[in-house]
Amino acid sequence: MENSNNEIENLLIICAADEGKLKILLKKREKEPYYGYWVLPGEFIDSKTTVENSTKQIFNDLAPIDYTYSFSSQIFSDLNRYENKRVIALTTVVITDKQVIELKKKKENIEWFDIDELPKLGFDHKEIIEKVSQEIKYKISCNYHDILLYLFPSDFTLSELQTFYENMARKEMDRRNFKKKIVAQDLIIDTGVKDTFGGGRPSTLYKFNVEKMKGMRL
Amino acid sequence: MENSNNEIENLLIICAADEGKLKILLKKREKEPYYGYWVLPGEFIDSKTTVENSTKQIFNDLAPIDYTYSFSSQIFSDLNRYENKRVIALTTVVITDKQVIELKKKKENIEWFDIDELPKLGFDHKEIIEKVSQEIKYKISCNYHDILLYLFPSDFTLSELQTFYENMARKEMDRRNFKKKIVAQDLIIDTGVKDTFGGGRPSTLYKFNVEKMKGMRL
DNA sequence: ACAAAAGTGTTGCTGTTACACCCATGG
DNA sequence: CCATGGGTGTAACAGCAACACTTTTGT
Secondary structure, three states, X not given: OOOOOEEEEEEEEEEEEEOOEEEEEEEEOOOOOOOOOXXXXXXXXXXXXXXXXXXXXXXXXXXXXXXXXXXXXXXXXXXXXXXOOOEEEEEEEEXXXXXXHHHHHHOOOEEEEEOOOOOXXXXXXXXXXXXXXXXHHHHHHOOHHXXXXXXXXXXXXXXXXXXXXXXXXXXXXXXXXXXXXXXXXXXXXXXXXXXXXXXXXXXXXXXXXXXXXXXXXX | OOOOOEEEEEEEEEEEEEOOEEEEEEEEXXXXXXXXXXXXXXXXXXXXXXXXXXXXXXXXXXXXXXOOEEEEEEEEOOOOXXXXXXXXXXXXXXXXXXXXXXXXXXXXXXXXEXXXXXXXXXXXXXXXXXXXXXXXXXXXXXXXXXXXXXXXXXXXXXXXXXXXXXXXXXXXXXXXXXXXXXXXXXXXXXXXEEEOOOOOOOEXXXXXXXXXXXXXXX
């Protein structure tokens, strides 16, 4: 009862919105077991570190910027997660900006993946990601804790936002109705800038009206 | 990095709906420190136990029945939670039936409290309950994971349900409109039984239409 | 007969859905 | 000039909000 002597790891589910999809940052493992497999970035937590500090440390090691938002998600405590010892996994979801995607080039062993199209994963990380991603999608689809503000901190097009939202909530919407709903609540602001990338008519770039978005349940 | 040597406790936030309020089960502490204060039921997790099994064990020690639903909530990992050692607290929310309330008589050191009117609490449990209760209330007010089915497993009156819902979502509703909304979606079934308790006209007892409630977001 | 709580219906309003054509750009 | 994707308005409908009086019971 007194000395429990458990090992604890903190695994990060680092997410960003890109091209209407939810992306996750994975790391290619460079030692056995699971050499060459993809895994969640993480570390063991020692008795001098809080989970919050551990999260900052892991994140800063991958991208030298601050993330904007994180929350604790599920706990995985099966006895046989590792071969020779018992390790409890705490999972922390970190929401960051898609611009961080560009930083991947600085470290060659990390890569973004579509959260629904995962590569070969080590340990029980496939199961972990699948369970946690359901929670994330649910939270996004009702804008829990203003999570959309963190997923879209900078300019976005309406169709980008709509495609993303449709993927999270798993339902399709009419383009005009989607805009009306959002404009009626004054949730977005026209930046005046156009996005000329890709074929077709340039699309307007919007940003969120932060004050109106706060506490807004979608 | 290898031997983290943390101690981990699993603290239970055991909740039930009663008289329109969210109740929490607390235990009176029988030793120092915090002798005589109220604390969350819990235990240290050893390396042979999963969090899920630990939860079952703690719960069964308090009430010899099965609980119906639980989920992992927040993690508290401040370095100074205990005087002489570092203990990480995992919190597990357990939703149970208010009938368990009657079982309290079998153990004299446990008691139900309104989650918004807490007694003197030991350790950092006041802070923990306040943080976790926000999450629970939010989840109830959108019926996350069909949580209402577990809070009201047996018959209830409409005003009981409405008062409870109003307290969780922190908004008042018109009695007629509340009923219409629920009846329109076919969420409740008239049991044919009346509740004659208290003054005034007897109220109809309903039960949830389980199939219709599943996946229903309120 | 009075107090307490439950039951019920209508109307206006607001938000949601369904739907089709034109516009700006690049190739 | 054609392909691509973006932008816009209206009308029917459904869900939501506002609102007051009657019924059943216990005392």
